[in-house]
Amino acid sequence: MNSNTNLHPNVKTLLFSENEIKERVQQIGREITKDYxxxxxxxxxxxxxxxxxxxxxxxxxxxxxxxxxxxxxMSISSYGASTTSSGVVKINMDLKEAIEGKDVIVVEDIVDSGLTLKHLLELLQSRKPKSLATSVLLRKKEGLKVEVPVKYIGFDIPMVFIIGYGLDFAERYRELPYLGELKEECYKH
Ligand code: 5GP
Ligand code: MG
Ligand code: MG
Known part of the structure; x- marks a missing residue:
């Protein structure tokens, strides 16, 4: 984020600026380029x-x-408008193409309990890809309830609710170019 960009008023703290995210994503891109x-x-x-x-x-x-x-x-939902994982994953929109025999990387925003990603990987594995890996931007290590393999990880983060850079709360804040912690008063009533 440029120093002249103001934080959204519902953001408690900035976690990663636009530039920090950019740098990390570039690194992951280089790793994938090398590995594949x-x-x-x-x-x-x-x-x-x-x-x-x-x-x-x-x-x-x-x-x-x-x-x-x-x-x-693919579009899946597990959370609705709440902030804790239900562990129930619903496929709203499936892939357009078969993945059999192909190298696959699942690109996810965030892993908390790991239940969503675990369920998804089991489903994709059953379609017989040549390889199946994951690239996850954010991981809440203390939230993990199941073991789930993450090959490429952006950042490990504490147990706070994150918005921005695609991540929402009740469909809001996806457009913010940085990652921030949502103020508690915005989701706890
Ligand atoms: P899990 O099944 O790993 O507990 O939850 C994963 C999903 O929950 C993510 O794909 C994301 O949609 C949502 N989620 C978990 N933590 C957060 C968070 O801090 N912020 C936002 N916006 N979504 C989260
Ligand atoms: Mg997600
Ligand atoms: Mg969401």
Missing amino acids: QGSKELVLIGILKGSFMFMSDLVRAIDLPDTLVTLDF
């Missing part, structure tokens, strides 16, 4: 809506001219 040299077909699966900004920046940081790189999206 020689891949024939790589599908990046963005989990809507939370990962849309991360996905958009990440794909531009990947440089694999000899690989067929494609994007697909």
Whole structure:
């Protein structure tokens, strides 16, 4: 974030600025570029809506001219308008293409309990991809209830509710270019 950009009034603290996010996403892009040299077909699966900004920046940081790189999206919901995980995952929109025999990276915004991602990985694994990896922007390590493999991680964060850079509270704040902590009075009544 530029120093002249004001924080949204409902943001308690800034966690990661626009520039910090950019730098980290560039690094992850370089790692993926290195790890997937020689891949024939790589599908990046963005989990809507939370990962849309991360996905958009990440794909531009990947440089694999000899690989067929494609994007697909899935929409799942687990939270509704609440702030704690239900562990119930509903598929609202499935992938458009088959992933069998392809290298797959799931691009997620945030892992808290890990229940959503675990469920999703089981589902995708059953479709027989050549490989299946995950790239997650944020991880709440203390929130993890199940073991879930995350190959590429942006930042480990404390147990606070995050908004911005694609992440919402009741569909608000996705447009903010930085990651911030939502003021408690905005979700606790
Ligand atoms: P999990 O199943 O890992 O507990 O929850 C993962 C999902 O919960 C994420 O994909 C995200 O939609 C939502 N979530 C968890 N923590 C946060 C948070 O701090 N902020 C926002 N905006 N969503 C969160
Ligand atoms: Mg998500
Ligand atoms: Mg949400």
